[in-house]
Amino acid sequence: MNIQEMILTLQKHWSEENCILMQAYDTEKGAGTMSPMTLLRSLGPEPWNVAYVEPSRRPADGRYGENPNRLYQHHQFQVIMKPSPDNIQELYLESLKKLGIDPLAHDIRFVEDNWENPTLGAAGLGWEVWLDGMEITQFTYFQQIGGLEANPVTVEITYGIERLASYIQDKENVFELEWNNGVTVRDIFYQPEYEHSKYTFEESNTEMLFQLFSMYEEEARATMEKGLVFPAYDYVLKCSHTFNLLDAKGVISVTERTGYISRIRNLARSIAKIYVAEREKLGFPMLQKEEN
Amino acid sequence: MAKDVLIEIGLEELPARFIDDAEKQLLSKATKWLEEQRISFDSVTSFSTPRRLAVKISNIAEYQTTIEEEAKGPAEKIAKDENGEWTKAAIGFTKGQGKTPDDIYTKEIKGISYIFVKKHIDGKPVSDLLPEFKGIIESIQFGKNMRWASETLRYARPIRWLVALYGNDAIPFEITGVQTANKTVGHRFLGKEITLNDPSEYESSLAENYVVVNSKEREKLILKGIEALEKENGFKIPVDADLLAEVRNLVEYPTVFMGSFEDKFLHLPAEVLITSMKEHQRYFPVITKDGDLLPHFIGVRNGDDHHLGTVARGNEKVLRARLSDGEFFFEEDKKQSISYYQEKLDRVVFQEKLGTISDKVKRIIAITESITDLLELEESAKKKALRAAEISKFDLMTNMVNEFTELQGVIGEKYAVHFGEDADVAQAIREHYLPKQANGDLPDTLIGAIVSIADKVDTIVGCISVGLIPTGSQDPYGLRRQAAGILRIMENRKWDVSLEEILDAALSVYQQTQIEQHSNEEVQKELNEFFRHRAVFLLKEMDIAQDVIHAVLHAEVGRFDYTISKAKILADKRNDESFKPVQEALTRVLNLSDKAGDTDSITPERFVTDTEKELFEKYRSAKKDFPAYNQVKAADDALSSLAELAEPIHEFFENNMVMTDDIKIRANRLGLIHELSLMIKDFADFRIIEWKQQF
Numbered sequence: 001m002n003i004q005e006m007i008l009t010l011q012k013h014w015s016e017e018n019c020i021l022m023q024a025y026d027t028e029k030g031a032g033t034m035s036p037m038t039l040l041r042s043l044g045p046e047p048w049n050v051a052y053v054e055p056s057r058r059p060a061d062g063r064y065g066e067n068p069n070r071l072y073q074h075h076q077f078q079v080i081m082k083p084s085p086d087n088i089q090e091l092y093l094e095s096l097k098k099l100g101i102d103p104l105a106h107d108i109r110f111v112e113d114n115w116e117n118p119t120l121g122a123a124g125l126g127w128e129v130w131l132d133g134m135e136i137t138q139f140t141y142f143q144q145i146g147g148l149e150a151n152p153v154t155v156e157i158t159y160g161i162e163r164l165a166s167y168i169q170d171k172e173n174v175f176e177l178e179w180n181n182g183v184t185v186r187d188i189f190y191q192p193e194y195e196h197s198k199y200t201f202e203e204s205n206t207e208m209l210f211q212l213f214s215m216y217e218e219e220a221r222a223t224m225e226k227g228l229v230f231p232a233y234d235y236v237l238k239c240s241h242t243f244n245l246l247d248a249k250g251v252i253s254v255t256e257r258t259g260y261i262s263r264i265r266n267l268a269r270s271i272a273k274i275y276v277a278e279r280e281k282l283g284f285p286m287l288q289k290e291e292n
Numbered sequence: 293m294a295k296d297v298l299i300e301i302g303l304e305e306l307p308a309r310f311i312d313d314a315e316k317q318l319l320s321k322a323t324k325w326l327e328e329q330r331i332s333f334d335s336v337t338s339f340s341t342p343r344r345l346a347v348k349i350s351n352i353a354e355y356q357t358t359i360e361e362e363a364k365g366p367a368e369k370i371a372k373d374e375n376g377e378w379t380k381a382a383i384g385f386t387k388g389q390g391k392t393p394d395d396i397y398t399k400e401i402k403g404i405s406y407i408f409v410k411k412h413i414d415g416k417p418v419s420d421l422l423p424e425f426k427g428i429i430e431s432i433q434f435g436k437n438m439r440w441a442s443e444t445l446r447y448a449r450p451i452r453w454l455v456a457l458y459g460n461d462a463i464p465f466e467i468t469g470v471q472t473a474n475k476t477v478g479h480r481f482l483g484k485e486i487t488l489n490d491p492s493e494y495e496s497s498l499a500e501n502y503v504v505v506n507s508k509e510r511e512k513l514i515l516k517g518i519e520a521l522e523k524e525n526g527f528k529i530p531v532d533a534d535l536l537a538e539v540r541n542l543v544e545y546p547t548v549f550m551g552s553f554e555d556k557f558l559h560l561p562a563e564v565l566i567t568s569m570k571e572h573q574r575y576f577p578v579i580t581k582d583g584d585l586l587p588h589f590i591g592v593r594n595g596d597d598h599h600l601g602t603v604a605r606g607n608e609k610v611l612r613a614r615l616s617d618g619e620f621f622f623e624e625d626k627k628q629s630i631s632y633y634q635e636k637l638d639r640v641v642f643q644e645k646l647g648t649i650s651d652k653v654k655r656i657i658a659i660t661e662s663i664t665d666l667l668e669l670e671e672s673a674k675k676k677a678l679r680a681a682e683i684s685k686f687d688l689m690t691n692m693v694n695e696f697t698e699l700q701g702v703i704g705e706k707y708a709v710h711f712g713e714d715a716d717v718a719q720a721i722r723e724h725y726l727p728k729q730a731n732g733d734l735p736d737t738l739i740g741a742i743v744s745i746a747d748k749v750d751t752i753v754g755c756i757s758v759g760l761i762p763t764g765s766q767d768p769y770g771l772r773r774q775a776a777g778i779l780r781i782m783e784n785r786k787w788d789v790s791l792e793e794i795l796d797a798a799l800s801v802y803q804q805t806q807i808e809q810h811s812n813e814e815v816q817k818e819l820n821e822f823f824r825h826r827a828v829f830l831l832k833e834m835d836i837a838q839d840v841i842h843a844v845l846h847a848e849v850g851r852f853d854y855t856i857s858k859a860k861i862l863a864d865k866r867n868d869e870s871f872k873p874v875q876e877a878l879t880r881v882l883n884l885s886d887k888a889g890d891t892d893s894i895t896p897e898r899f900v901t902d903t904e905k906e907l908f909e910k911y912r913s914a915k916k917d918f919p920a921y922n923q924v925k926a927a928d929d930a931l932s933s934l935a936e937l938a939e940p941i942h943e944f945f946e947n948n949m950v951m952t953d954d955i956k957i958r959a960n961r962l963g964l965i966h967e968l969s970l971m972i973k974d975f976a977d978f979r980i981i982e983w984k985q986q987f
Contacts, residue, residue: 086452106602114436132610141439143439167606167609
């Protein structure tokens with residue numbers, strides 16, 4: 001099964017479970033969790049079920065396209081369900097079967113792994129799912145988001161697309177994976193991997209990035225003060241990615257690092273509060289929709 | 293016929309580390325509840341797997357045990373009026389007890405007659421009480437709890453089904469919307485839904501559905517599989533007890549399999565291979581009869597042996613990826629030099645107020661130097677210790693330690709040898725992290741011990757200097773563990789150096805830094821208090837009684853091995869009645885010494901009576917030997933020399949008035965008492981020891 005078919009299979013599976021199929025969010029981010037479709041929507045009482053593929057950028061993992069396992073940008077398939085359904089594990093296992101993974105021919109396990117993202121003030125409890133010893137999915141019940149208690153609780157399922165594909169296609173090197181028949185990951189992503197690595201580690205304009213960070217931070221603040229949650233959050237994402245670029249280049253010392261992380265966290269926390277307040281002003285529309 | 297009860301909590305996969313304890317809690321809570329409820333039974337058995345916690349009660353009584361008791365009412369004179377009729381008070385009392393005045397009888401208590409009725413409490417049917425298991429289930433404590441969906445209960449993982457059977461009837465209750473029933477589920481993939489007709493079917497029905505509900509059974513199955521592979525292949529699989537306990541709680545139906553990796557990875561440091569296998573993947577490493585690692589590993593699958601080859605191949609692939617990473621790091625790291633990594637330490641913060649790791653290393657070097665001076669180490673050993681201190685942290689900057697953080701020190705030793713450092717210096721890099729746990733291994737080498745203490749003392753003195761003192765369960769820098777480590781090393785090394793000398797050295801190193809610290813006096817007080825607590829704790833672990841511990845630690849921790857010897861001999865003497873007069877004599881001196889002033893000193897010519905002259909003589913001869921015994925830490929001899937003073941002390945008090953009106957004689961006698969008390973206190977404060985309790 002090629003990656004394209006995998007994505008189609010997962011989309012079909014989760015859309016049948018009433019997830020809204022979204023497209024990737026158009027601002028750079030390190031993980032699918034950071035999409036406003038997860039981070040903001042998992043806040044507050046409104047129900048929310050969504051699935052989408054998220055290209056995730058991790059500048060520090062860039063390896064000039066030379067490492068068989070690490071990528072500057074990989075893909076996550078993200079499923080978010082609020083409140084968490086009682087049969088969520090079964091729904092997930094069903095999706096693996098549809099991907100051609102016969103649980104009787106493998107060893108599938110839920111191994112404790114508690115997830116935490118300090119920059120987002122987010123934490124959850126759950127597992128990493130092991131397929132014959134390999135971590136293929138992060139499975140988390142959110143307990144806290146943006147510093148606020150998650151209530152009702154959202155469950156997040158994050159499939160590592162390339163990981164899973166390397167198992168399904170039995171390939172040792174991520175660049176050999178078939179995206180569709182005849183086109184490999186190398187064909188599509190080798191050049192951007194190389195160039196982004198070179199940019200990140202060698203060519204990026206450090207001074208400009210530091211300036212941008214401050215500008216984005218300022219804009220996020222100003223915007224959120226006007227109650228404009230989504231634009232403000234976009235600037236938080238920009239801050240986060242800019243920080244990741246600087247951090248990967250090694251120009252942020254350890255002390256400064258904690259400082260930057262807490263600056264982003266403070267923004268995320270403020271936005272979380274404002275988001276819930278704004279939704280409340282609107283009368284939590286998704287809640288009413290469900291009641292009708 | 294008496295029935296059995298079965299309670300099973302079905303959960304999404306519990307963290308392996310919580311399972312044994314949760315099972316234990318369920319068992320003890322159920323047993324306690326049965327006893328409190330006066331419900332008799334034959335036995336209670338508990339079970340657990342990653343997906344279930346269960347308890348079975350066999351032959352449970354149908355009713356609670358009935359109670360016969362008497363209820364006491366008012367005094368007879370209140371219960372009867374002048375006509376001998378029952379008063380309102382009496383009638384009210386019987387009503388309250390569900391009785392009538394006909395049931396009243398009287399009894400005298402302390403000369404006063406009271407009215408009573410006999411009360412009979414019928415046992416309730418047990419079936420009415422069993423729903424209380426809801427509370428028992430909800431009260432199980434886990435290390436970390438979560439919420440799910442819109443539920444308010446906090447539990448380790450979501451509850452998905454509940455079995456509660458009394459004979460073949462369901463016990464009705466619900467938790468988080470899950471209603472009890474007689475249905476459970478088998479293995480996630482190999483089993484099916486099971487209807488239980490009776491609690492007695494529990495283990496066998498689940499076994500048929502690929503769930504071994506007894507965790508010890510699962511452990512046995514794993515061990516059997518391991519032994520079979522050992523026999524078949526002629527190699528050895530050392531079974532780590534912790535890993536075994538974890539692995540058995542990651543599966544419901546264990547099947548052991550073997551996987552292999554390429555020989556080329558065997559040149560990696562063994563610790564890298566072992567950590568990858570054990571910590572990251574939960575595999576058991578495989579060794580030859582001589583203890584060398586072989587390129588195989590043993591995994592435990594949650595399932596049967598179908599397609600076991602596929603599972604093994606998948607696991608091999610994961611391990612190969614990890615080891616390839618390890619190999620890449622190993623080769624890259626070796627291309628650099630120690631100084632390359634040393635420079636990088638400048639950029640890593642140790643603690644916000646205490647500077648970078650580079651700053652810390654500089655302090656470790658200075659403290660190491662002080663310790664080598666205190667120990668009067670010869671020049672070559674001192675040089676090695678200083679070099680070990682200097683490069684003690686370089687490996688923290690390598691790719692390998694960045695990836696395998698638990699291998700700090702271990703990798704340092706390997707790389708230091710590679711970079712041409714002296715073998716003792718390299719070993720000290722590894723050893724300076726020891727001991728890692730409360731009873732963990734101590735450094736084998738002198739240099740390792742010195743740098744270990746220097747590193748730990750630096751952390752403790754530093755943290756306490758800037759006010760980072762552990763409170764309650766909060767000890768983020770592990771100061772308590774490190775303090776205990778220091779004391780254990782001192783005990784083990786038997787150095788002629790006291791803890792206080794080492795602390796002073798560290799304090800003076802800190803005073804030469806720019807770090808903003810609390811006042812020296814304050815820090816010293818906190819430090820003494822902190823270490824004293826650790827010393828008390830360690831002595832308690834040696835089963836030494838509280839009073840003896842406080843007697844030997846009354847002033848300082850000192851040379852800890854000697855402090856321990858003193859405590860041990862006192863703990864022993866404490867049971868010896870003949871020692872009682874000695875303690876009394878020494879205590880008398882100590883009590884009176886508080887009255888002596890600073891100016892009281894001895895003028896030998898002013899001793900007038902025979903007994904005081906005698907005591908003075910004995911004191912002089914004891915004083916000759918005592919410091920020598922102290923020096924060689926001969927606690928026996930030191931105590932004996934104090935014991936020899938007991939008789940003259942008694943004689944002295946018998947025949948002399950210390951607080952005499954003659955000021956000069958009084959001062960002279962007080963001076964003697966003062967001198968004696970210094971010697972005695974040097975050993976222990978005998979006043980704290982509670983001798984009497986022992987006889």
